[in-house]
Amino acid sequence: MIHGPENYGIERPLLEWVAAVAKTTKPDGIAWCDGSDEEFQSLIKLMTADGTLIKLNQEKYPNCYLHRSNPNDVARTEEATFICTKNREDVGPTNNWMSSDEGEAKLLKLLDGCMIGRTMYVIPYLLGPVGSPYSQVGIELTDSCYVAANMEIMTKVGKVALEHIKDGEFMKGIHSTGQLDPNKRYICHFPDKKLIMSLNSNYGGNALLSKKCHSLRIASVMARDQGWLAEHMLIIGIEDPDGTVTYVTGAFPSTSGKTNLAMLKPPEYMKDWKVWAVSDDIAWMHLDSEGRFRAINPESGFFAVSPNTNIRTNPRIMETVMKNTIFTNVALAMDGTPWWEGMGDHPRKLWDWQGRVWTAGKGSAAHPNSRFTTSTNQYPFLSREYTNPNGVPITAIIFGGRRSDLVPLVYESFSWEHGVLMGAMLKVETTAAAGGEVGVLRYDPMAMKPFCGYHIADYFRHWLSFRSKSENLPKIFQINAFRMGRDGRFLWPGYGHNLVVLKWIVDRCRGRAEAVETPIGYVPTPESLNLNEMNLPGNTIEELLHVNNAAWMDELESSWRFFKTLGEQFPNILWQELSKLTERLRNPS
Ligand code: GTP
Ligand code: SPV
Ligand code: MN
Secondary structure, three states: OOEOHHHOOOOHHHHHHHHHHHHHHOOOEEEEOOOOHHHHHHHHHHHHHHOOOEEOOOOOOOOOEEEOOOOOOOOEOHHHEEEEEOOHHHOOOOOEEEEHHHHHHHHHHHHOOOOOOOEEEEEEEEEOOOOOOOOEEEEEEEOOHHHHHHHHHHOEEOHHHHHOOEOOEOEEEEEEOOOOOHHHOEEEEEHHHOEEEEEOOOOHHHHOOHHHHHHHHHHHHHHHHHOOEEEOEEEEEEEOOOOOEEEEEEEOOOOOOHHHHHOOOOOHHHOOOEEEEEEOOOEEEEEOOOOOEEEEOOOOEEEEEOOOOOOOOOHHHHHHOOOOEEEEOOEEEOOOOEEOOOOOOOOOOEEOOOOOEEOOOOOOOOOOOOEEEEEHHHOOOEOHHHHOOOOEEEEEEEEEOOOOOOOOOEEEOOOHHHHHHHHHOOEEEOOOOEOOOOOOEEEOHHHOOOOOOOOHHHHHHHHHHHHHHOOOOOEEEEEOOOOEOOOOOEOOOOHHHHHHHHHHHHHHHOOOOOEEEEOOEEEEOHHHOOOOOOOOOOOHHHHHHOOOHHHHHHHHHHHHHHHHOOOOOOOHHHHHHHHHHHHHHHOOO
16 A cells, blocks of 8 residues: 555546645545555554454454444435536436535535545545446545545455546545534535545445445436436346346335345245345446346445344345454444344343443444445355346346335336336335434435436436337336334245245246236235245235225325426326326226
């Protein structure tokens, strides 16, 4: 580390930009990151020395560390997130807007001298497979060692990134810890300038600029302009007993089960099936010459939720995080192992996520949005196609999210347009992944409300535009593993058992599963689901698959009101789809 740029044969514009930022931020030194293990270990050493990281029990958790955030900095802050463009109308009603010039001037002022006494890390990162025409390069400048180390887990850092720069173009990211002052916290995106500036937060999606800022907010604008999709989606390959692999993507809002589905372990009764992970959070999808979407994972690591992960619900995740992992805001047991709610019995003595002695009844020991960062490479069930520069062909798109009622376990849309409406109508309970109240129902179309970098109505138009471009579009489904009974308990056991739902989806795509046509779409017959060994009590499955027409009518009214707030640009086709759906509910056949 602390190599000079001469090690890379770096181009002039990049050097000039780094120098210009350094002139403003005034760091004590500049370190060019090469992404080597050696460098990663030196970052870790610096952080264990200054208390940024706590070394965990190295026998049980080799090369694992704990970071405790500033308590005011534990989740994405949507109120401090801005899209900065020329005109307010560019970003629509679901984004905060600042004028591009004003935003840049404001942030440059705040950046003045903000790195005094610190090192500025230059992190060239590659998003996507090596050699892929769809991959992109960014450079993040940061004064946070913690951010630098996490970027090395989440992306491919160093020479490999610089080698992928095309025509001198790369995403520019400037990040500073500042004083972690929530009143001066800004996460600003400049799609026209391919620039991101983020200040006063070191938390995940606010600070690892490759993630939501680059891969979704700015990439979504590029995708609109270039005819592809940048989505908040997992990607998995589902291998049936014959060895045929079907690839699907799934858009579920934050903390709604993407990582768990991506790392699903088939239950005993389906052990001749296999599930391979390609991505757990983000998918970039391009149409190939046959009109099929091909998806790549821009990331190289998982930044995923800890609470409720345990050896029973998800053994694959548990095994993966037992080495080479940075935990953030989990609790710490006396023996130096991490702990979180839903992991199992709590150890006798614990420190909570803020380092205070914890006793039962004192609230949660781990923060509800506590997470871990770990490399995709150490996940044993990573798809062989993960590194395929062309991506994997997508057969189905699944929308999902937390709904304690209304939405059945799974159903299939009638058409692409109806599926787009399904995604646009996605309404879910909020979680701890973003600041604000938890458990409130809010619209999160395609799980992209916080991540779409332009007008959401135009985004729907963009989705609809694929209809005329391809005869081979994926089928669209919606799933809901979070439906509750009257006793407030989940009706569906979820996790590994979700493979039952995935199998139905695969079977539908192959034309070999039964369904009943309901007003909202095709719903499985109970017999078409592989439920034999699940022992669901009583009429649970009927409850899970039930379509309550009256409740759906209320839902449509609420969607209608939401769509109205999106203004004139809201596509006519979706109004028509909504009317057709209303008509079907009113006059069910
Ligand atoms: P982000 O990283 O925020 O985008 O979240 P995600 O969509 O990847 O969600 P994740 O898989 O991390 O799951 C979030 C929470 O939901 C965790 O606490 C999981 O244990 C829980 N969860 C995931 N799948 C299921 C399921 O099938 N049923 C139930 N009841 N809970 C689940
Ligand atoms: C999410 O909130 O959807 C996450 C976590 O995946 S973050 O990286 O903070 O956006
Ligand atoms: Mn996410």
